[in-house]
Amino acid sequence: MTKRQLILEDGTIFSGEGFGSSRKRSGEIVFNTGMTGYQEVITDPSYCGQIVMMTYPLVGNYGINRDDFETVTPFIHGFVAKEVTEYPSNFRSEESLSSYLEANDIPGISGIDTRKLTKIIRKHGTMKAIIADASESEEELLNELANEPEMTNQVELTSAVKPYVVPGRGHRIVLVDFGMKHGILRELTKRNCHVTVVPYNYSAENILRLKPDGIMLTNGPGDPKDVPESIEMVREVLGKKPLFGICLGHQLFALACGADTEKMKFGHRGANHPVKDLKLDKTYLTSQNHSYAVRKNTLNKTDLILTQIALNDNTVEGIKHKTFPAFTVQYHPESSPGPEDTNHLFDQFMTMIEQVNDKHEEEKTYA
Known part of the structure; x- marks a missing residue:
């Protein structure tokens, strides 16, 4: 050597x-x-x-x-x-x-x-x-x-260049790729979803033209504030379709709703981070990889509810919208590697889609 x-x-x-x-x-x-x-x-x-x-x-x-x-x-x-x-x-x-x-x-x-x-x-x-x-x-x-400049184009480097489809017979999901782990795709295809993967800079109009049942915001690298066009896209689709975000997708969702993010001292990276669900009073072990976090004190001025916190440092690990069908988590429920304690969040997303679809069918019936 x-x-x-x-x-x-x-x-x-x-x-x-x-x-x-x-x-x-x-x-x-x-x-x-x-x-x-x-x-x-x-x-x-x-x-x-x-x-x-x-x-x-x-x-x-x-x-x-x-x-x-x-x-x-x-x-x-x-x-x-x-x-x-x-x-x-x-x-x-x-x-x-x-x-x-x-x-x-x-x-x-x-x-x-x-x-x-x-x-x-x-x-x-x-x-x-x-x-x-x-x-x-x-x-x-x-x-x-x-003299090395800070990288600001990580999402551009890791995102898909153009849309592609992973076919299925179930719910139609648009997956916005900010630097996606394949584990997320595996969990959706396991549930027989029809997945259309689109680049990070795909417009809200084009996403909605695909007539999805739900929208997923994936993980990705870097500072969420480096992709302002994605923040605007999230703001425009919010409330129009059920939404589930992971990691960078979680941070972009928070920014779109008026909260703020900050860089952590050394971040969370590992497969054994304990996270507490505040509603269920239950703790999960999670897989994590992020340098940025949502600032908890900025949630107060938004329509977001804090749902989960990290037990090691009390940082924000989960949020949901007060009125729209949308929730996000900071950690990786698809694991890869790590524990599968929170794998059920993909099922929760499927249930949310079904409830919204049932509501729309009911509204059509009584219209």
């Missing part, structure tokens, strides 16, 4: 062994606390532009398989681990983690103190970092980081 270095924008330097691609790459350094699921993490579009570190000390031991991808093309800028298994052992394994990263031109670094790096991020917050060959000048690399 080649010697490689990871340099943070505050000047902290970690030296380790390189794996995957040999290219130099920079990005925002974040950590994920999951013990497994590195394949789903690497292929989650919500990590677009980020260098991802796994806090669990061993990754790659079960390789890469054909079934656990969350998108065809991974968008991460780098991968960090304490130890990487060179020869995986699992009946589903098709190739090693290193060979997969190399094939997708993603650099990795192992053999560093990931506990120390996690503590730095928790104390100082996420920051820019760069993975480069050990022979490169530290001073020049720090200058590169200092």
Whole structure:
């Protein structure tokens, strides 16, 4: 293995062994606390532009398989681990983690103190970092980081370019793709939905022309305020069709309704985040990946109701509209990876659609 270095924008330097691609790459350094699921993490579009570190000390031991991808093309800028298994052992394994990263031109670094790096991020917050060959000048690399502009086009990079259909005989769903995980599609097709996936910048008029029974807003990367056209689209479709949002879709829904969002110190990334349902007085374990959150105190001036909170830091995890059939959650009910405690939210969305349809049929009968 080649010697490689990871340099943070505050000047902290970690030296380790390189794996995957040999290219130099920079990005925002974040950590994920999951013990497994590195394949789903690497292929989650919500990590677009980020260098991802796994806090669990061993990754790659079960390789890469054909079934656990969350998108065809991974968008991460780098991968960090304490130890990487060179020869995986699992009946589903098709190739090693290193060979997969190399094939997708993603650099990795192992053999560093990931506990120390996690503590730095928790104390100082996420920051820019760069993975480069050990022979490169530290001073020049720090200058590169200092002049690196903030990414604002992550949603554009990860969204579908044009609409496409995943056919089914059930409810007709328009899925607005902000950087969608395939797990969301799997849950809808499992319920026999007819899904039309549209790009993030598809207009409200064109969405409604598709005559959907319901609209889903997917997860995605970056700051929700970087896609103002999507906020306006949500505002225009609200109340016209049942709506369900996840992660970035949740934040866009909140902004469309007059609430505000803010960047978190180091975000939520992992598969064991406890969330409490305030109405049911019930706690779920959830899979999460986000840098931004809805500001709780801004919900008061809106028509939104707080439905769920994170037990670790009391941040907003679920909201619904007071009058329209619309609800959203900050976490990932489709899991992939993670617990399936909140999988029932897709059924809740189906029930909401059926109730709205029944109401419309009743109104036609008595009209």
